[in-house]
Amino acid sequence: MFYRRIWKSNLVGAFFQPVLYLLGIGLGVGALVDQGPNSAAVLDGFSYFAFYSSALIATMAMFTASQEALWPTMDGFQWSHAYRAMTSTPIAPRDVATGLTIFYAAKTTVGAIGVAVVLAFFDETRSWGLIGAVPAGVLTGLAFAVPLAAWTSSRTTPDSFPPILRFIIIPMFLFGGAFYPIEQLPDWLEPVAWVTPLWHGVELARGSILQTLPEGRGLLHVGVLCAYIVLGWMACVVTFERRLNP
Amino acid sequence: MNEPLITARSLVKKFGDLVAVDEIDFDVEQGEAFGFLGPNGAGKTSSMRMIGCVSPTTSGRLEIFGLSPTADGRAIRARIGVVPQMDQLDNELTVLENLVIYARYFDIPRDVARARAAELLEFVQLTERKDDTVDPLSGGQKRRVSIARSLISEPELMLLDEPTTGLDPQARHVLWDRLYQLKERGATLVLTTHYMDEAEQLCDRLVVMNGGKIVAEGSPRNLITTYATREVLEMRFGRGHNEEHVSEVSQVGERVEILPDRLLVYAHDGEGALATLRERNIIPESALVRRSSLEDVFLRLTGRTLVD
Ligand SMILES: Nc1ncnc2c1ncn2[C@@H]1O[C@H](COP(=O)(O)OP(=O)(O)OP(=O)(O)O)[C@@H](O)[C@H]1O
Ligand SMILES: [Mg+2]
Numbered sequence: 001m002f003y004r005r006i007w008k009s010n011l012v013g014a015f016f017q018p019v020l021y022l023l024g025i026g027l028g029v030g031a032l033v034d035q036g037p038n039s040a041a042v043l044d045g046f047s048y049f050a051f052y053s054s055a056l057i058a059t060m061a062m063f064t065a066s067q068e069a070l071w072p073t074m075d076g077f078q079w080s081h082a083y084r085a086m087t088s089t090p091i092a093p094r095d096v097a098t099g100l101t102i103f104y105a106a107k108t109t110v111g112a113i114g115v116a117v118v119l120a121f122f123d124e125t126r127s128w129g130l131i132g133a134v135p136a137g138v139l140t141g142l143a144f145a146v147p148l149a150a151w152t153s154s155r156t157t158p159d160s161f162p163p164i165l166r167f168i169i170i171p172m173f174l175f176g177g178a179f180y181p182i183e184q185l186p187d188w189l190e191p192v193a194w195v196t197p198l199w200h201g202v203e204l205a206r207g208s209i210l211q212t213l214p215e216g217r218g219l220l221h222v223g224v225l226c227a228y229i230v231l232g233w234m235a236c237v238v239t240f241e242r243r244l245n246p
Numbered sequence: 247m248n249e250p251l252i253t254a255r256s257l258v259k260k261f262g263d264l265v266a267v268d269e270i271d272f273d274v275e276q277g278e279a280f281g282f283l284g285p286n287g288a289g290k291t292s293s294m295r296m297i298g299c300v301s302p303t304t305s306g307r308l309e310i311f312g313l314s315p316t317a318d319g320r321a322i323r324a325r326i327g328v329v330p331q332m333d334q335l336d337n338e339l340t341v342l343e344n345l346v347i348y349a350r351y352f353d354i355p356r357d358v359a360r361a362r363a364a365e366l367l368e369f370v371q372l373t374e375r376k377d378d379t380v381d382p383l384s385g386g387q388k389r390r391v392s393i394a395r396s397l398i399s400e401p402e403l404m405l406l407d408e409p410t411t412g413l414d415p416q417a418r419h420v421l422w423d424r425l426y427q428l429k430e431r432g433a434t435l436v437l438t439t440h441y442m443d444e445a446e447q448l449c450d451r452l453v454v455m456n457g458g459k460i461v462a463e464g465s466p467r468n469l470i471t472t473y474a475t476r477e478v479l480e481m482r483f484g485r486g487h488n489e490e491h492v493s494e495v496s497q498v499g500e501r502v503e504i505l506p507d508r509l510l511v512y513a514h515d516g517e518g519a520l521a522t523l524r525e526r527n528i529i530p531e532s533a534l535v536r537r538s539s540l541e542d543v544f545l546r547l548t549g550r551t552l553v554d
Contacts, residue, residue: 085334087300089351089399090324245300246261 021056042181046210050124054209055178057115057137058201064111065104065141066169069148070161073100077153083244093244097236101146101229108141109134125209132208139225140201144169146232153239172198200224249312251276251403251434252297257306259292266292268458269306274436279429281445281452282438285548288455290438291331294407297436299323310403324352327401331408333388335395337381341372344380345395352399359398366394370424386417393424404428406437410444422447442540456548466540473546474538475500477516481530482508491528498522503545512538
C-alpha cells in the first residue's frame with residue numbers, strides 16, 4: 001500500500017547509544033552494586049549488568065519513539081503541512097494515523113535490533129530471548145509514540161514537548177524498573193509503576209532476554225502495551241480528523 | 247446527460263460561531279473555468295476545502311461528480327487535483343521525488359508516475375531542476391511544482407486556491423498559459439483569486455464572495471456591464487480633499503466611489519464627465535479615464551464607501 005516513506009534511520013546512533021549506556025551504567029554501576037551484600041537476592045540472582053542491560057531495549061525504544069512522535073510529527077501537521085498534502089489525495093486522516101504507527105514501528109525496530117546486536121556481544125545477555133525482546137521493544141515504543149502522536153496533532157506549538165520529556169518520560173525511565181526492581185520503590189509508588197507502559201515493556205524485554213518470565217505474565221504485559229497502542233490509535237483517528245479536516 | 251460537475255445548494259460552513267460560508271448556491275459545469283473572487287476572509291478557501299472533501303460541510307447540499315463528500319470522499323479526492331493556497335511541498339526532497347511520492351498516494355505505479363512526472367515537469371518548464379531539492383526554488387517555481395504535482399493523477403477537476411498570489415508578472419503569465427492549456431484539454435478548473443485580471447483572463451464564469459455570501463455571479467464581461475459603467479473617471483484632489491468634491495462630482499456620473507487616495511466616477515462617457523466638471527471649475531490634480539474592469543465590480547460589491 002501507499003504509506004509514508006521511511007527515512008534513512010541513523011544506524012550509527014542505533015549502536016552507539018546503547019553501547020554508551022551499557023558501558024556507562026551497566027558496567028560502572030554494576031561493579032558497585034554487585035558487591036552489595038544482598039544484591040543477588042534483589043536481582044533474582046542476576047548480575048546488575050544483566051539486569052540493567054536487558055531493560056535497555058525497552059528504554060531505548062521509549063526514547064526513540066517518543067521523540068519521533070513529538071517534533072518530527074509536529075512538522076507534518078504544523079510546519080511542512082505534509083499530512084495536509086497527503087489528505088488531499090485518496091488518503092484519509094485515519095490512514096495517516098496508521099501510516100505513522102507503521103513508521104514508528106519501523107524506526108523502533110531498527111533501534112531495537114541495534115540494541116539486541118550490541119547485547120549479543122555480552123555473555124550475560126546473549127540468548128535467543130533477544131529475538132523476542134525486539135518486538136517487546138517495538139511494542140513499548142509504540143505504546144508511547146501512538147498516544148503522543150494524538151497529543152502532538154492537537155497542538156500548534158511544541159511548547160509542551162520538553163515538559164512531557166521531563167515530567168513523564170524521564171521519571172518513567174528512572175522509576176519504571178529499568179535501574180532496579182520496582183519492589184524497591186516506596187509502597188505507594190509501586191502501583192503507579194504498574195500502569196506505566198515502560199514497566200510492562202521493561203519486564204517483557206528483561207523476562208525474554210533472561211528467560212525468567214512466566215507465560216501468563218508475559219501475555220499480561222503484551223496486553224497492556226497493546227491497549228496503550230490501540231487506545232492511542234483511536235485517539236489519533238479523532239484528533240487527526242479534527243486537525244486535518246476542520 | 248450534462249449534469250453539473252459540482253452542485254452546491256444552501257452550503258454552509260461554520261467554525262464554532264463563525265460563519266465562514268453562508269448558504270451559497272452554485273453549479274460548476276464540465277469543462278468550464280469557474281472562479282471564486284473575494285476579499286480576505288470571504289470564505290473562498292473554506293468553500294474550496296469543502297469541495298476538496300477535506301472539510302466537512304456544516305449544512306446544505308454539496309455534490310461533486312454526483313457523489314457526496316461525506317460518503318465518497320476518497321473516491322472524489324481520487325479524481326481531483328488540488329493546488330492549496332500555501333504550497334505543501336516536501337522541501338527536503340527533490341522536485342521529481344515530490345511528484346513521484348505524491349503519485350503513490352493515488353496508488354499510481356512507480357514507473358507510470360515517473361513517466362508522468364517527466365512529462366509534467368516539461369509542461370511546467372522545470373525539467374532541468376528535477377533533481378534539485380525544493381527548498382531553494384523561487385516562489386514561482388515552487389508554485390509550478392505544486393501545479394505539476396496536482397496533475398500527476400490526471401484529475402478531471404482542478405482546485406486552485408490563489409494559484410498566482412505572490413508571483414511576479416512573468417511567472418503569472420507562464421502559469422496562466424499552462425492553466426489555459428489544461429482547460430483546452432478538457433479539464434474543469436475551479437480557482438480562487440484576488441486578481442481581477444486573472445479572473446478576466448481565466449474564468450468563464452465567476453462568483454464574487456463577501457462575508458461568506460455570494461454577492462454576484464456571471465461571466466466577467468457580464469458582471470462588468472451589470473455592476474459598472476462603460477468607463478471610469480479616476481480623479482485625485484490630493485489627500486484629504488477628495489471628500490469635499492463628492493457632491494459636485496456625483497452630478498456628472500452614475501455613481502461615485504471614494505477611495506482613500508482618489509475618487510472614482512462611473513460614467514458612460516468619462517471624458518465628457520471630466521469636461522463638464524472643468525466647465526464648473528472643478529479641477530482635479532490629476533485625472534484618468536479608463537474602461538471599467540472587474541476591479542470596479544469587485545470594489546462595488548465588496549464594499550467601499552459608496553455614494554449613488
Ligand atoms: N480552521 C479554521 N478554524 C476557524 N476559523 C477558520 C478556519 N479556517 C477559516 N476560518 C475562518 O473562516 C473565514 C473564511 O476564511 P477563508 O480562509 O475561507 O477565507 P478566504 O476567502 O480564503 O480568504 P483569503 O483571501 O485571505 O485566503 C475567516 O474568518 C477565517 O478566519
Ligand atoms: Mg483563502
